[in-house]
Amino acid sequence: MPRKALRFETTEEGCFVCTSHKTNPDGYFRKNFNGVSKMFHRVMWKHHHGEIPEGMEIDHLCKNRACCNVKHLRVLERSYHKVITNQTRYLERFQKAKQYWQDNKPTGVELGRLFGVTHSCGSYWIRQWKSELN
Ligand SMILES: [Zn+2]
Structure with a gap:
């Protein structure tokens, strides 16, 4: 063939x-x-x-x-490639999560569950976004 x-x-x-x-x-x-x-x-x-x-x-x-x-x-x-690929992925997730937080005001736990991060990471993100508002 x-x-x-x-x-x-x-x-x-x-x-x-x-x-x-x-x-x-x-x-x-x-x-x-x-x-x-x-x-x-x-x-x-x-x-x-x-x-x-x-x-x-x-x-x-x-x-x-x-x-x-x-x-x-x-x-x-190779090591550098991995770092930037992970950073891009993290950033995308971070930005999506921020948008979601602005629209829905979830807790850190909810955010963690929705975006596949730990709840402490979710809470950390929220603290960061809140501080940006001030
Ligand atoms: Zn191309």
Whole structure:
């Protein structure tokens, strides 16, 4: 059976995404190379820039994991990558929680339960937001 041809499309943001094959549930697009499944954006990076140095990871500047546009990729130290990814996630959650708090005035416990943080973290956030109002 012939293999399905790879087809890519460029989004409005300039992201280069595969439209012929599905991305993995984690959002990354992987492709089989001689029986080895590889993350396609890493393959693209290597093709343009050479080997990825040990301990380094490829980060998407556009935050679109499916994107394979080398211009949207940068190489980062693995430990640093983890930190900024967690910070972004934390910040998003923090901002959503703040919005929810402004609209509904939940307790720290409720906030913790709704946003997947401990109740002390929820209470800490609330104290912070209250102090911003003063
Ligand atoms: Zn992109």
